[in-house]
Amino acid sequence: MTKKLFYNGYIYTMDEKNPTVNNVLIENDKIIDFNTKIKDEYQLIDLNGQTLLPGFNDSHMHVLAYGMTLDMVDLNSVNSIEEMISAVQKFIEEKKPKENEWIFGRGWNQENFIEKRMPTRCDLDKISTSRPIVLTRTCGHLLTANSAALKKIDIDSDTYIDGGKIYLDDNENPNGIFAEKAMDLIYENMPPLSVEDIKNYLVKAGKMLRKKGITAVQTDDLDSANVDFQKVLQAYYELADENKLPIKFNLQLRLKTPEEINEFLKNNLITYYDDYLTLGPLKVLADGSLGARTAALRESYADEENQFGKLVYGKQKLYNLSEIALKNGMQIACHAIGDRTVALFIDIMERLQKRYGSGLRNRIIHCQITDYDLLNRMAELNLQADIQPPFTATDWTIVSKRIGKEREIGTYAWKTMFNLGINAAGGSDCPVESPNPIWGISCAVTRQDRDYNPAGGWQPWEKLTVQEALKLYTKNAAYNCFMDNQIGQIKKDYKADFVILDNNPFLTAEEEIRNIKVAAVSINGKVYWN
Numbered sequence: 001m002t003k004k005l006f007y008n009g010y011i012y013t014m015d016e017k018n019p020t021v022n023n024v025l026i027e028n029d030k031i032i033d034f035n036t037k038i039k040d041e042y043q044l045i046d047l048n049g050q051t052l053l054p055g056f057n058d059s060h061m062h063v064l065a066y067g068m069t070l071d072m073v074d075l076n077s078v079n080s081i082e083e084m085i086s087a088v089q090k091f092i093e094e095k096k097p098k099e100n101e102w103i104f105g106r107g108w109n110q111e112n113f114i115e116k117r118m119p120t121r122c123d124l125d126k127i128s129t130s131r132p133i134v135l136t137r138t139c140g141h142l143l144t145a146n147s148a149a150l151k152k153i154d155i156d157s158d159t160y161i162d163g164g165k166i167y168l169d170d171n172e173n174p175n176g177i178f179a180e181k182a183m184d185l186i187y188e189n190m191p192p193l194s195v196e197d198i199k200n201y202l203v204k205a206g207k208m209l210r211k212k213g214i215t216a217v218q219t220d221d222l223d224s225a226n227v228d229f230q231k232v233l234q235a236y237y238e239l240a241d242e243n244k245l246p247i248k249f250n251l252q253l254r255l256k257t258p259e260e261i262n263e264f265l266k267n268n269l270i271t272y273y274d275d276y277l278t279l280g281p282l283k284v285l286a287d288g289s290l291g292a293r294t295a296a297l298r299e300s301y302a303d304e305e306n307q308f309g310k311l312v313y314g315k316q317k318l319y320n321l322s323e324i325a326l327k328n329g330m331q332i333a334c335h336a337i338g339d340r341t342v343a344l345f346i347d348i349m350e351r352l353q354k355r356y357g358s359g360l361r362n363r364i365i366h367c368q369i370t371d372y373d374l375l376n377r378m379a380e381l382n383l384q385a386d387i388q389p390p391f392t393a394t395d396w397t398i399v400s401k402r403i404g405k406e407r408e409i410g411t412y413a414w415k416t417m418f419n420l421g422i423n424a425a426g427g428s429d430c431p432v433e434s435p436n437p438i439w440g441i442s443c444a445v446t447r448q449d450r451d452y453n454p455a456g457g458w459q460p461w462e463k464l465t466v467q468e469a470l471k472l473y474t475k476n477a478a479y480n481c482f483m484d485n486q487i488g489q490i491k492k493d494y495k496a497d498f499v500i501l502d503n504n505p506f507l508t509a510e511e512e513i514r515n516i517k518v519a520a521v522s523i524n525g526k527v528y529w530n
């Protein structure tokens with residue numbers, strides 16, 4: 001087989017012992033040498049002064065949902081309810097969906113609306129009263145449905161959903177807004193996806209991610225109300241068998257009860273399937289989001305009296321679920337945004353790890369509302385974090401509103417995590433945020449939003465260096481999913497997974513990092529140029 005030599009560029013390895021090299025030699029899927037003399041037999045890949053790094057790895061997102069959003073109305077940049085309505089109208093005019101076909105949109109955020117309120121079914125009815133329309137908030141924890149979608153479900157003002165909320169209007173009728181578990185009422189009526197549909201979405205999304213420099217992704221796709229868990233799993237196995245997975249996938253398994261875990265373990269191996277598919281941690285969804293005030297807090301929300309958010313599981317339930325996982329050698333990745341949830345998970349891990357050890361690198365996904373004491377306990381217990389740097393750009397204006405100035409300090413505390421030795425990995429929670437890792441790196445370094453606000457960065461003492469920000473998406477992400485012996489660094493015998501950038505982030509002004517473009521990626525030695 002031909003050996004390929006990447007040369008004439010900046011090469012950063014993320015390996016502390018050997019941080020930069022002059023060139024990298026690969027054979028088949030592996031790195032075999034560095035700083036080697038050019039030989040005739042090598043295929044030369046001239047980097048032309050560009051920058052080569054280990055391929056980016058997003059430590060928590062939802063690839064299937066992302067694939068589906070590629071077919072939805074994109075509402076991320078609308079600034080009013082009126083604009084949102086015209087975006088949906090334009091989508092219908094352009095795509096000409098069938099008469100009764102459902103229309104989905106995603107990405108609205110009332111904080112960005114001039115009206116400063118959430119849209120209701122009355123707003124959506126202006127688009128259509130016969131065709132079902134469902135528009136999901138940017139966080140994915142809340143949606144608005146129009147009257148046609150509401151007609152498909154059987155609810156009234158007395159309907160109670162455990163773990164969810166149906167919002168009512170002044171006349172006590174459902175106003176079309178559904179939060180958390182109540183969203184399932186809508187999803188259950190959506191047309192179900194076939195294995196073939198799922199495969200198409202995964203491939204489409206995977207190729208988009210590859211263009212953005214992502215060579216590996218850790219994804220939670222196994223729980224959407226209108227998508228059958230087994231079908232998603234089958235889609236992944238089939239794509240792996242057909243060698244059609246565009247990037248490497250590690251599945252975060254959202255199993256909700258001890259029975260589901262046991263059933264899953266009977267039929268699947270929690271480990272390596274092939275280079276492109278590994279089955280990863282148990283994903284536990286333990287609370288909601290800060291934006292929707294569903295993240296569970298120890299003290300009340302500052303902007304809503306006696307509102308503490310919501311734990312998805314009671315203490316004993318979360319304990320039992322965690323114990324089954326650890327007993328079976330399954331890592332736990334727990335979604336926890338509020339400090340009550342973070343504290344509860346830490347308490348449970350403190351008890352359980354005494355019996356089952358701390359070697360599973362159990363993780364807290366999001367880990368936003370914290371204080372020094374909680375983070376310190378995480379470090380002592382060898383608990384890792386999966387953080388989303390783009391959340392700083394989206395949330396910095398609402399954090400103090402939700403929890404007040406005093407509690408704000410100590411939140412989204414990325415630098416403190418590094419200082420304490422917590423292994424923090426970076427991700428996007430896409431489709432909640434854009435999956436572009438360059439944007440994530442920029443957010444981690446600047447802690448500013450798209451308009452460069454606030455000046456100097458939000459809580460600037462928590463800004464990361466470029467090196468640390470790159471580690472989030474390479475070495476540290478590989479560590480959290482136990483792939484650190486094969487990807488995430490440029491090292492001998494590691495997989496030839498790289499990203500090539502048109503500019504060197506170490507030599508770029510902080511505020512220009514966001515403009516860096518991905519020129520190419522290599523996955524197992526296969527090079528894809530943009």
Ligand SMILES: [Zn+2]
Nearest residue numbers: 060061220429
């Ligand atoms: Zn998520």
